[in-house]
Amino acid sequence: MKRFIGFIKKEFYHIFRDKRSLFILFGMPIAQILLFGFAITNEINNVDIAILDHSKDTTTEEIINKIAASEYFSIKQIIEKESDIESIFKKGKVKAVLNFEKDFSKNLIKDNNATIQIITDATDPNTANTITNFVGSILQKYQKDLNKEITIVYQIIPESRMVYNPELKSVYMFVPGVMTIILMLVSAMMTSISITREKELGTMEILLVSPLKPFQVIIGKVFPYIFLSIINAVVIVVLSIFIFKMPVQGSLFLLGLESVLFIISSLALGILISTISASQQTAMMVSLMGLMLPVILLSGFIFPISSMPLPLQIISNIIPAKWFIIILKGIMLKGVGIQFIWKETLILLGMTVFFIALSVKKYKIRLE
């Protein structure tokens, strides 16, 4: 036990004396969560639009006021003629132009219909789509208010409700993903680098010719990172709760346990990587290419798994991150207990056991 403590002490010296690894350990999680939370977002907020109002009557004024009052849009410019539309888009000043036809009010009252043209800059298709929908729903609401007294005989009213993330906040989607990526990277990359560093510097040779048993070396290497990853997980959860108002509906205790399970499976992957790579650089490349990319692309973090082609959907099953994200979303957003995620937990547990067994088997007690 004393040996083990001595070994762990040494590992902490390594970590705290290496500025680079300290930065990766603590700088990256915070930077990533803030980046994903603030910068990379699908929501629209204060989108600049322009208005081309040919009628300038009370109705158009009311509509414009309603649009300006919503937090989604801010009216950047009022333009006067059709030809300005093209140039204002080219300058990239606005994302959309609302074009009210001539005699809007009059047409509405006389013919019972008036037209408004919504022109959007579709270089960013997601935003264009969202803008169209939002403007549409503002108009619909206005229309409903106008027709309060009139009853239409046949009417289908769709009443949609978005559950678990009613405001469609993208941060709810990113937090579980970012947490997964960070835990995976810190655990797998840092352990694989720290083990290969011993190989590279030749200290592994001395450790092998010592009474330390392989599992003692491995656990000694891995233990500090379990500890640090748990701190990271806590930091991420705290940040997302307090800065992004991310709810944690389910049990924090269960969330913690599942995170530890995922951390251990990533550490086992890290050990596995270190057994196949001879230098720190290889270990880093393998961790980044072999873990980061699949986690980002195939785990369902950014791209929904259900819309992937079948072969990729099948491949996604072997990625531990996919299951962890499902678990995280379950606990944080839906507030489910273990009875709903036992299947995913079991899969993750099975993978962890498999990785540990494989890496212990592959760990060399000699140099060849």
Add this chain to the structure above:
Amino acid sequence: MGISVNHISKSYKNVKALQDISFEVKKGELFGLIGPDGAGKTTLFRILTTLLFADEGNATVAGYDVVVEYKSIRNSVGYMPGKFSLYQDLTIEENLEFFATIFGTTIEENYDLIKDIYVQIEPFKDRRAGKLSGGMKQKLALCCALIHKPKVLFLDEPTTGVDPVSRKEFWEMLKRLQEKGITILVSTPYMDEAALCDRIALIQDGKILEIDTPEAIVEHFPKQIYNVSANNMYQLILSLNDYEHNHSVYPFGEFVHYTDSRTDFNPEELKTFLETKDLSNIHIDKTVATIEDTFMELAK
């Protein structure tokens, strides 16, 4: 109960690193493996420290078989690899403490064993190992290899890259450790260090050329060696190589070590020959063979 090596062979792909190596090191002996780079010294060390498997043959260290009882060996030997292998980001004291702990001991417990060496680096004990000079690194590495009171000590080229003064100190330390009953196997490419061992094995291209005490090895040199000097060293070597009766010509400091192939060699004859080659100030004197001469002769 020291080290016993029986018919060890080892190959890497196409290279035969070790071929049928056998020797014994007695308990408490200071045994030197002398040979140039690439002779197979490190491979042999790694086999004996249980880091590599031999292709053929077997070996025991402190009475334990290197394959079957590797765990017992790892408990009872000290190993100092050729490459500096301590933690560069840990201080002297932290390194030493770490190695003491993983061997289940403390610095205090075996302090007298390392005392002579440690006092020299103790003033710098808070300095990181990566910032030490070559000699200090070696002393620290030796301390770390000794801290658990090993029965057998393996030192792979401990003095390579170390200045002459530190080298001398290092060997004095080894002598003192030997007095404490530790069996020491040391390898070195420096022939002058060979004379400081109890017995040496000359090794080249994975084969042992000779094993004996340094004195006996020198005595067994079959020829009379002459120190030859002249005004122009380069011209001298060329001319001696041209001489039809030469047996060996090796530059050796300010002299050329020369042996003749005939038994009735007359130095005057050689002198006359050299004078015809425009050399002047020629001296030819008898000298005694060194281990280097023996090595060159055997490696021929």
